[in-house]
Amino acid sequence: MSVDLRLTQLIERYFDGVLQQDEAAELGQELLDSASARAEFWEFAKLHNLLHEAEKLNAGSSAALRVINVGECTIEAPDLLAPRQFAWQKWAFTAAALLLLGVSIYLGAGVLLQDKPAQGDTVYVAQLRHSDNAEWAPTGAQLNDGDHIARGPLELESGVAELVFFNGAAVAIEGPAKIELLSTSRMILHRGNLSADVPHKAIGFTVETPDSKVIDLGTRFGVKVDPKGVTETHVFEGKVTVESSQKIKNAPKRQNVTQDNSLRIDQKKKSVTPGKADISRFPTPERVISLPLIDGGFEDGTVVGTSGIAAMPGVWSGDYCSVVGPEQDVTPRSGKGMLKFQLTFGSGSLENTRAQLMSSDQFQIVDLKAFIPEIERGGCSVEASGWFRCAVGNPESNNRFGIGVYSFHGTPEEARDLWARKNAEALCGSLKEIPAEQVEKRWSNVRTSTQLPKNSTLLLIHIFAKHIMASSDASEEFPGHYADSIELKLSVAPQSGKQK
Amino acid sequence: MPSSPQKSQSVLDPHTVRVQQLFIRHQSEIKAFVLAFRSNWAEADEIEQEVFLTVTQKAADFVEGSNFVAWARQIAKFKILEASRKRSSSPQALSEEVIDSLAASAPESLFSEEQFAAVRKCMEKLAPSARKMIEMRYRGEHGPEEIARRLSWTVAAVNTALSKARAFLRECASRQVGAVQINKEATR
Numbered sequence: 001m002s003v004d005l006r007l008t009q010l011i012e013r014y015f016d017g018v019l020q021q022d023e024a025a026e027l028g029q030e031l032l033d034s035a036s037a038r039a040e041f042w043e044f045a046k047l048h049n050l051l052h053e054a055e056k057l058n059a060g061s062s063a064a065l066r067v068i069n070v071g072e073c074t075i076e077a078p079d080l081l082a083p084r085q086f087a088w089q090k091w092a093f094t095a096a097a098l099l100l101l102g103v104s105i106y107l108g109a110g111v112l113l114q115d116k117p118a119q120g121d122t123v124y125v126a127q128l129r130h131s132d133n134a135e136w137a138p139t140g141a142q143l144n145d146g147d148h149i150a151r152g153p154l155e156l157e158s159g160v161a162e163l164v165f166f167n168g169a170a171v172a173i174e175g176p177a178k179i180e181l182l183s184t185s186r187m188i189l190h191r192g193n194l195s196a197d198v199p200h201k202a203i204g205f206t207v208e209t210p211d212s213k214v215i216d217l218g219t220r221f222g223v224k225v226d227p228k229g230v231t232e233t234h235v236f237e238g239k240v241t242v243e244s245s246q247k248i249k250n251a252p253k254r255q256n257v258t259q260d261n262s263l264r265i266d267q268k269k270k271s272v273t274p275g276k277a278d279i280s281r282f283p284t285p286e287r288v289i290s291l292p293l294i295d296g297g298f299e300d301g302t303v304v305g306t307s308g309i310a311a312m313p314g315v316w317s318g319d320y321c322s323v324v325g326p327e328q329d330v331t332p333r334s335g336k337g338m339l340k341f342q343l344t345f346g347s348g349s350l351e352n353t354r355a356q357l358m359s360s361d362q363f364q365i366v367d368l369k370a371f372i373p374e375i376e377r378g379g380c381s382v383e384a385s386g387w388f389r390c391a392v393g394n395p396e397s398n399n400r401f402g403i404g405v406y407s408f409h410g411t412p413e414e415a416r417d418l419w420a421r422k423n424a425e426a427l428c429g430s431l432k433e434i435p436a437e438q439v440e441k442r443w444s445n446v447r448t449s450t451q452l453p454k455n456s457t458l459l460l461i462h463i464f465a466k467h468i469m470a471s472s473d474a475s476e477e478f479p480g481h482y483a484d485s486i487e488l489k490l491s492v493a494p495q496s497g498k499q500k
Numbered sequence: 501m502p503s504s505p506q507k508s509q510s511v512l513d514p515h516t517v518r519v520q521q522l523f524i525r526h527q528s529e530i531k532a533f534v535l536a537f538r539s540n541w542a543e544a545d546e547i548e549q550e551v552f553l554t555v556t557q558k559a560a561d562f563v564e565g566s567n568f569v570a571w572a573r574q575i576a577k578f579k580i581l582e583a584s585r586k587r588s589s590s591p592q593a594l595s596e597e598v599i600d601s602l603a604a605s606a607p608e609s610l611f612s613e614e615q616f617a618a619v620r621k622c623m624e625k626l627a628p629s630a631r632k633m634i635e636m637r638y639r640g641e642h643g644p645e646e647i648a649r650r651l652s653w654t655v656a657a658v659n660t661a662l663s664k665a666r667a668f669l670r671e672c673a674s675r676q677v678g679a680v681q682i683n684k685e686a687t688r
Contacts, residue, residue: 008663009663012659012662012663012666013659014594016637016643016644016659016662017540017643018643018644018645024593024594027594028594028595028597028598031594031598031601031602032597032598032601035605038601038602038605039605041536041602042536042602042605042606042607042610043670044666045532045535045536045610046532046607046610046611046615047619047666047669047670047673048535048536049531049532049535049536049610049611050611050615050616050619050673051619051623051634051637051638051666051669052535052541052638053528053611053616054616054619054620054623054638055634055635055638055639056541056639057620123549123553183546184545185542204542
């Protein structure tokens with residue numbers, strides 16, 4: 001092997017983290033001896049960094065903006081909960097925020113100094129998202145929802161608190177509990193009860209206990225440490241690795257615990273006991289679940305019915321609309337297809353009523369059956385989001401787009417009747433409109449959200465384009481009015497373990 | 501006695517705020533420098549945040565108008581050495597002497613928007629299997645062994661494929677940046 005090839009190989013192995021001791025010595029000597037070897041090292045370092053940055057950017061490119069509070073200012077920032085994915089844009093944004101707002105913040109992964117950062121070694125690793133009757137020790141200590149929490153110990157005397165680490169992991173803690181935050185991805189549970197909801201981007205989130213270590217592999221799990229130091233790990237979704245601090249006879253030091261299973265480690269009795277997971281014993285953090293809205297992207301093959309509200313979930317149906325690719329000056333907001341609103345009536349509309357109709361509507365039913373346990377506990381809400389756009393020259397001042405979401409108690413078969421009597425039957429509902437002139441030349445997002453009453457079993461999503469003055473030419477009612485990327489999210493409120 | 505929850509309290513002086521702004525402006529450079537000594541993005545993040553804290557604490561030492569990146573790299577180097585001492589048993593650790601020598605020879609710029617755009621463009625030209633491998637290595641942070649396990653390949657095959665993909669990306673990006681420079685010259 002030539003010297004250059006060998007050097008490249010060693011450098012690559014170094015950057016891949018697989019260099020052996022003798023190879024490290026060989027590479028080190030080469031780097032000390034040769035300026036060209038050092039130059040090659042730095043060329044590779046540049047590429048290594050660019051590839052990391054590019055992949056982090058790719059991984060985070062679909063994340064939404066969210067509003068964060070910086071001191072007294074409210075600003076929109078890339079998702080704070082995905083700092084690594086946004087490392088690159090995040091800093092550009094932060095620099096702009098610093099200059100524009102005259103405040104000083106650092107949004108690095110793991111450090112967040114607010115507008116009044118401490119001079120000392122204070123490293124902020126999480127944010128208090130919600131608290132419910134939380135009493136922190138020492139008595140009288142105050143933490144408010146939205147506060148950033150520094151690395152260090154915390155003691156929750158009573159109540160429930162939900163922390164969101166800056167790597168995205170959400171942790172619900174129920175008092176009495178004693179914890180310690182170590183970094184953006186690591187914490188200690190000295191005693192008490194917690195559960196963690198760890199998104200894919202935060203895999204590796206670790207909860208240490210006096211006798212073991214629970215390493216997340218992309219999942220939801222609960223950990224309990226009793227006053228004697230016995231650790232129980234319950235896995236509700238995915239899997240975790242549990243590592244015992246000391247080897248216990250006849251049990252592996254590290255073992256995976258999979259969904260619906262639990263593991264109890266008692267170092268004093270030297271016992272490891274598997275069992276079934278019991279979510280009811282743990283507090284749970286707020287969860288945001290994408291609801292099964294089908295074909296919200298209106299890609300090729302999406303069927304758009306024209307006979308009013310369908311009697312089944314998962315299909316779009318309403319008035320005459322079609323799924324199209326790029327046309328006029330409009331390209332789909334995502335993917336290759338989008339919905340084009342066309343007429344204010346469908347195949348089922350009566351001839352003599354068509355002249356009075358003003359909106360071209362599409363509906364989709366979402367069956368909430370699978371989420372009833374969460375909804376019945378209360379505190380759930382749902383958010384519908386859609387993107388709308390007009391072709392250039394088409395927004396008339398009396399045109400509007402809109403999105404609505406309504407909850408009902410009933411079956412999909414009853415949806416059409418429930419909608420007809422929505423004023424009396426809807427348990428909750430919310431609608432948001434946007435004037436068409438605001439969406440000329442660009443896609444605009446419209447969101448609306450509503451609480452979900454405990455007896456909700458059905459959602460109806462409604463999107464529409466509307467003109468206030470009826471057109472005389474029925475074939476050209478909406479010549480360039482489009483919708484795309486319709487999404488629906490369910491927020492499940494945090495729960496106390498004792499209430500369930 | 502239980503400790504009380506920590507919240508931010510004090511106010512920074514204008515000079516420190518300006519130094520923090522410089523850090524933010526040059527963050528990509530500093531991150532690239534740190535990452536050269538850490539194969540793992542998360543570890544580099546941890547060091548980077550330590551550098552930020554030290555930069556804030558030592559802001560008074562920085563003379564405005566002097567080379568901020570060089571100053572911040574000095575701090576970063578000490579943080580890297582500190583971290584290396586803690587992990588001295590790690591087989592791939594470079595000695596302090598080597599880290600010193602590399603830090604002294606680091607190019608003035610380790611990151612440019614132009615190179616970043618070029619690499620991203622070139623990544624699109626990779627064959628699907630090579631693209632997947634780069635994604636697993638840099639997005640998933642998986643080492644060659646884990647990639648091999650996931651793809652049911654041999655580790656040697658993964659090493660070869662990664663090496664080829666990186667060689668292609670280096671060559672392609674350098675051609676792209678060269679082409680951009682030629683175009684710029686032509687339009688002057």
